[in-house]
Amino acid sequence: MRHVPLLIIGGGIGGMATGLALAQAGFEVHIVEQAPEFAEIGAGIQLAPNAMRILDSLGVLDAIDEVAVRPRNLVFMHADTGKHLTTIDFGAAFRERYGQSYSVLHRGDLLDVLLAACREHPKVTLENNRQVVDIEDHTTTAVVHFSDGESYRTDALIGADGLKSRTRQLLSDDRPITDAYVAYRGALPMNQIALPVEQDDEIIWIGPNRHLVQYPIRRGELYNQVAVFRSSQYTPEIEHTDQWGGPDELEQAFATSCEQVRASVKMFNTSRRWPMYDREPLDNWTRGRITLLGDAAHPMFQYLAQGACQAIEDAECLARQLTKHSGDIDEAFAAYQAERIPRTALVQRVARGWGQVWHAENGSTISALRDRVFGRRSADDYTDLDWLYQAFAA
Numbered sequence: 001m002r003h004v005p006l007l008i009i010g011g012g013i014g015g016m017a018t019g020l021a022l023a024q025a026g027f028e029v030h031i032v033e034q035a036p037e038f039a040e041i042g043a044g045i046q047l048a049p050n051a052m053r054i055l056d057s058l059g060v061l062d063a064i065d066e067v068a069v070r071p072r073n074l075v076f077m078h079a080d081t082g083k084h085l086t087t088i089d090f091g092a093a094f095r096e097r098y099g100q101s102y103s104v105l106h107r108g109d110l111l112d113v114l115l116a117a118c119r120e121h122p123k124v125t126l127e128n129n130r131q132v133v134d135i136e137d138h139t140t141t142a143v144v145h146f147s148d149g150e151s152y153r154t155d156a157l158i159g160a161d162g163l164k165s166r167t168r169q170l171l172s173d174d175r176p177i178t179d180a181y182v183a184y185r186g187a188l189p190m191n192q193i194a195l196p197v198e199q200d201d202e203i204i205w206i207g208p209n210r211h212l213v214q215y216p217i218r219r220g221e222l223y224n225q226v227a228v229f230r231s232s233q234y235t236p237e238i239e240h241t242d243q244w245g246g247p248d249e250l251e252q253a254f255a256t257s258c259e260q261v262r263a264s265v266k267m268f269n270t271s272r273r274w275p276m277y278d279r280e281p282l283d284n285w286t287r288g289r290i291t292l293l294g295d296a297a298h299p300m301f302q303y304l305a306q307g308a309c310q311a312i313e314d315a316e317c318l319a320r321q322l323t324k325h326s327g328d329i330d331e332a333f334a335a336y337q338a339e340r341i342p343r344t345a346l347v348q349r350v351a352r353g354w355g356q357v358w359h360a361e362n363g364s365t366i367s368a369l370r371d372r373v374f375g376r377r378s379a380d381d382y383t384d385l386d387w388l389y390q391a392f393a394a
Contacts, residue, residue: 049102278301
């Protein structure tokens with residue numbers, strides 16, 4: 001049985017950021033990924049200043065800037081009426097307040113940057129095609145068994161294995177929760193977009209039980225789109241089938257939207273759909289020498305665009321606590337989750353509420369209040385973003 005000091009299960013954005021952060025802090029790190037290649041499925045990803053500051057500290061910001069886009073504004077529009085609701089100015093005042101820009105890019109581009117940095121670091125070992133079949137907690141160590149019959153013993157195991165985390169099963173028997181929403185994602189070459197789009201802006205069209213997000217990625221060469229709607233055909237009995245949230249429902253959900261939204265939705269490749277899930281926050285992420293990170297610890301709905309950002313915050317915190325406690329795993333894991341659980345639980349809960357605000361029925365009290373509050377704020381009023389984007393005391 002092979003011994004590895006620090007083992008990370010999951011080679012996605014969270015796992016890779018953690019590996020890099022730990023390696024730069026002086027720890028030997030081993031990352032295993034079940035897929036044949038390190039790759040991200042999907043298209044766009046949003047990185048707010050709270051994540052950008054950490055990526056800067058990891059030395060990868062220049063590489064990210066080469067492939068990212070910094071939107072000029074985030075513009076909220078009403079999906080049905082086409083009415084402008086509010087704008088958040090991402091310009092100089094925003095960058096001065098939070099110390100970094102707001103950036104959007106292809107998920108694969110972000111992973112490639114982190115992967116390249118990990119490959120260059122002598123303290124990081126990367127392995128693909130490593131499917132985990134069992135995890136054992138031995139209090140002062142953990143053992144991971146793989147499908148090929150090999151096993152690793154580790155002093156510290158970090159489960160960064162996503163929404164359906166096998167590692168999480170050691171701590172909780174909970175299951176992912178859906179609110180019956182489904183997403184369709186895709187990116188088109190910018191020269192194929194025959195719509196009057198603002199290439200320097202991110203636009204979010206919100207309406208009853210649906211929304212559409214649009215922004216440029218990959219140096220402005222691609223236009224990313226995400227359409228999300230609540231399925232009317234969903235029932236718990238068919239949850240794990242493709243009998244709900246299909247292309248027919250996509251078209252139907254946006255049928256009453258304004259012309260630009262309808263035209264945008266018609267451009268989607270509908271061969272794949274993504275049901276939306278989160279989980280209830282846990283009050284403990286750790287068992288013995290095993291802890292959770294990213295979506296394995298705190299999967300959240302996408303309405304705050306913080307899933308990857310919170311995983312990156314996890315990575316920084318874990319590396320900092322291991323350094324602070326001189327590599328003492330027990331003390332570091334305890335301090336890590338004590339710092340991270342309250343913040344990530346808050347982000348999870350606020351994301352749920354924010355989705356309800358976006359998707360309120362036309363004419364309802366919530367939508368009327370939303371539109372009134374949105375209409376009164378100025379583009380450079382960042383008061384309601386401070387809790388999320390400002391640096392917090394470690």
